[in-house]
Amino acid sequence: MKKIFAILLLCGSVVLAAEVNYDEAKVPSYTLPDPLVCLDGMRVQSVSDWETKRRPEILKLFRDQMYGYLPEILARAGNHPDFVKFEVAEQGNDALGGTAIRKQVVITFTHPDRPGKCVKAHLLIYLPKNATGPVPVFLGCNFLGNHTITTEKEIFLFHLRNGSVITEETALQGNEVRGGRICRWDVPAILKRGYGLATLHYIDVAKDSLRDCFTSGIFDLYGKATDEASRGDTEWGAITAWAWGLSRAMDYLETDRQIDASRVAVMGHSRLGKTALWAGATDPRFAITISNDSGCGGAALSRREYGETIQIMSGGLRYWFCRNFQKYGPCVDTFGIDQHELIALMAPRPVYVASAEEDRWADPKGEYLSCLYAVPVYRLYGISEPFGGRTEAELPKQNTQVGGVIGYHIRTGVHDVTPLDWEMYLNFADRHFRK
Numbered sequence: 001m002k003k004i005f006a007i008l009l010l011c012g013s014v015v016l017a018a019e020v021n022y023d024e025a026k027v028p029s030y031t032l033p034d035p036l037v038c039l040d041g042m043r044v045q046s047v048s049d050w051e052t053k054r055r056p057e058i059l060k061l062f063r064d065q066m067y068g069y070l071p072e073i074l075a076r077a078g079n080h081p082d083f084v085k086f087e088v089a090e091q092g093n094d095a096l097g098g099t100a101i102r103k104q105v106v107i108t109f110t111h112p113d114r115p116g117k118c119v120k121a122h123l124l125i126y127l128p129k130n131a132t133g134p135v136p137v138f139l140g141c142n143f144l145g146n147h148t149i150t151t152e153k154e155i156f157l158f159h160l161r162n163g164s165v166i167t168e169e170t171a172l173q174g175n176e177v178r179g180g181r182i183c184r185w186d187v188p189a190i191l192k193r194g195y196g197l198a199t200l201h202y203i204d205v206a207k208d209s210l211r212d213c214f215t216s217g218i219f220d221l222y223g224k225a226t227d228e229a230s231r232g233d234t235e236w237g238a239i240t241a242w243a244w245g246l247s248r249a250m251d252y253l254e255t256d257r258q259i260d261a262s263r264v265a266v267m268g269h270s271r272l273g274k275t276a277l278w279a280g281a282t283d284p285r286f287a288i289t290i291s292n293d294s295g296c297g298g299a300a301l302s303r304r305e306y307g308e309t310i311q312i313m314s315g316g317l318r319y320w321f322c323r324n325f326q327k328y329g330p331c332v333d334t335f336g337i338d339q340h341e342l343i344a345l346m347a348p349r350p351v352y353v354a355s356a357e358e359d360r361w362a363d364p365k366g367e368y369l370s371c372l373y374a375v376p377v378y379r380l381y382g383i384s385e386p387f388g389g390r391t392e393a394e395l396p397k398q399n400t401q402v403g404g405v406i407g408y409h410i411r412t413g414v415h416d417v418t419p420l421d422w423e424m425y426l427n428f429a430d431r432h433f434r435k
Contacts, residue, residue, distance in 0.1 A: 021306050022360050030303035033337060035344045035377050047380050050347075058345060059281065061337045066297070067278055068236040068322030070244060071222045073111070079251055079285070083110045086252045092154055093129070100191055101127045104146075104156055105252055107200075111221050119221050121204035122146060122156060123249050126187055127196040127258055136195050136263035136433050138425070139249055139286075141202040141242060141272045142185070144176050149199060150187060151179035158201065184269065186422040193426045196259060198249060202272060205245035206238055213238050213319045218245070228319055237321040239297070242272070243279035250285055263287050263433045267425065269417045270362075271320065274298035281345035288432060290352045290425055293415050295362030297321065299353045299370050301338050302328070307361040310335070339366075340373035343406070347374070348381035350432045352407040352425065357398060359415040368395055371406045378405055401427060 021027070035058065036044040044054045063069050077083070085108045095102035105123040124146040127135055142148065147155040155178070175181055190197050202208065206217035214225045218241055225231040246266055254261040265288035268276030273294030280289030291299045296308040297320065305311075311329030318326055328335040343351055353371050355364030371387060378386035388403040396402045399420060401409045407428045411420050 020309075020312070020361075024306075024365070027304050027306055028333075030301075030333060032301070032303065032340060032373060035341045035374070036380075044380070050377065050380055055345065058337060058341050062278075062281070062342065062345075063322075064234055064324060065328070065336055066321055066325050067240045067243075068324075069234050070236055070240060071224070074222055074244060079247065079283075080254075081248075083112055084108070084248050084251065085110070086255065090154065090156070095126065095129075095152065095154075096150070096187065096191070098129065099188070100129050101258070102152070102154065103127075103256075104154075107248055107252065109218055109221055109248075114221070117221060119204075119217055121200050121245060121248075122158060123198055123200045123252060124149070124155060125196060125198045125256075125259075126150075126191060128191045128194055131194065131258070134258060134260035136260050136265070136429065137198050137253060138190060138195060138265050138267050138290075138429075139198045139246060139253065140267040140269075141205075141246065141275060142181065142199045143202065143269075143272070144181055145201045145203075146199060147178050148176060148181040149179070149185040150182065153178070158204065184417040186419050189419065189422055189426065193430070195426065195429065198253060200245065200249055202242050202245070202275075206241045208238065208271075210316055210319050217241070228323075231323055233323045235322060237319055237325075239271070239275050239278055239320050242275040243282060246275065246279040247283045247285075250283065254285075261285070265290055265425070265429055265433075267292065269293055270295070270415065271298075274320070277342055280349070280351065281342055284349070286349070288350045288352065288429060289346050290354070290428075291367070292354045292417050292421060293356055293359050293362045294353075294367070295359075296366075297325075297339075298362075298367075299339055299343065300363040300366035301340065301369055301373075302332050302335055303338055304363060304366045304369075305332060306363040306366055308363065338370075340370040343370050343374035344377035347377045348383060348405065350405050350407070350428065352403075352428050354408070354421055354424065355395075355410040356414055356416065357410060357412050362415065364410050365393075365395055368408055368410070369393060371403065371408050374406060405432075 087106045089106045090104040092102040103125040107121040109119040253259050266276045266286040267290035269292040273291040274297045280286045314326040314329040355367045375387050386405045399411050401424050
């Protein structure tokens with residue numbers, strides 16, 4: 001069998017070449033932590049046990065060992081901090097050929113002790129024009145800028161993924177042209193089904209770069225570390241920053257009378273799927289959480305060590321997580337948590353995980369198993385068949401939605417978001433939002 005290696009980086013130097021496992025026979029034997037057994041050995045018997053003891057324990061473990069803690073100023077402020085402001089900078093009531101209302105909202109982050117310094121993020125919203133009342137909304141970060149999800153010339157141009165500022169005269173290339181990522185955001189289908197879409201460019205919140213992450217965006221405004229080496233072991237990483245940004249977007253949605261903020265689904269793809277899951281776990285206002293091809297550190301079980309692993313991400317991607325996370329790369333069996341418990345943190349709210357057949361890097365089977373092993377927590381809430389009665393470890397038929405309150409599909413194809421994925425998400429939202 002052809003061997004595949006991932007080169008790991010530490011402080012800018014190549015330190016290790018890790019073989020990437022794509023062989024199911026080489027998945028190590030493992031024992032998952034029981035989400036219903038507390039650290040002191042007490043077994044969870046009720047919703048009260050879960051919500052007052054075990055869930056806070058698991059949430060703390062994820063903060064300690066994986067995603068890190070927010071700075072005190074952000075954690076203490078909670079939702080709707082008074083140092084975050086919103087302005088509807090542009091609105092079009094006849095957008096997308098007369099089918100939509102468009103809003104462009106500027107979110108301004110300031111610091112109470114740093115007058116004159118601010119960070120701005122830009123939230124693009126499309127709502128169905130023919131709606132007769134507040135509408136449910138899908139919310140998610142995008143990779144290449146708000147201007148890439150539509151060809152509308154009215155969409156503001158700001159930063160590319162590498163952080164450079166763009167203007168209309170800039171020679172945009174590839175997927176960074178206007179409408180370059182329409183394929184990942186099926187706006188017409190979303191609007192036709194009566195939903196809105198809200199999205200922001202994740203780079204507005206913090207750069208996706210080991211070199212620049214901690215000196216950009218809200219890290220520069222609220223954080224203490226100036227680089228990866230100066231971070232404390234449990235200080236926040238990029239995923240926690242991006243997730244906090246999604247919660248601030250949710251703050252705005254709660255103020256908009258055209259939006260039903262009780263029916264917001266947070267969705268993300270790849271590293272932003274990891275972000276959506278952490279946002280859903282930490283902010284119960286998100287009524288549905290959707291992970292698309294999120295892999296290790298998202299929906300896939302870490303202990304399977306298949307495709308993307310903790311060891312691999314401990315190289316050049318370690319800034320996504322807290323520093324403690326790197327310790328478990330060589331000894332994942334000592335990890336105090338695993339991703340089925342991240343899915344369980346959503347209970348009893350609906351959660352959906354999607355995989356792609358050819359995306360072995362994200363470990364589709366590991367993503368599916370996380371859903372399966374989260375079932376006992378959902379049953380605490382009286383949901384008898386949260387995963388649609390599924391008990392088998394084998395993946396379901398491709399391009400078919402399975403489950404109940406926990407939903408899953410694996411489609412043919414590669415690491416991407418497709419119209420088929422959106423059809424599945426819309427069907428899932430219909431089932432839970434339109435009861």
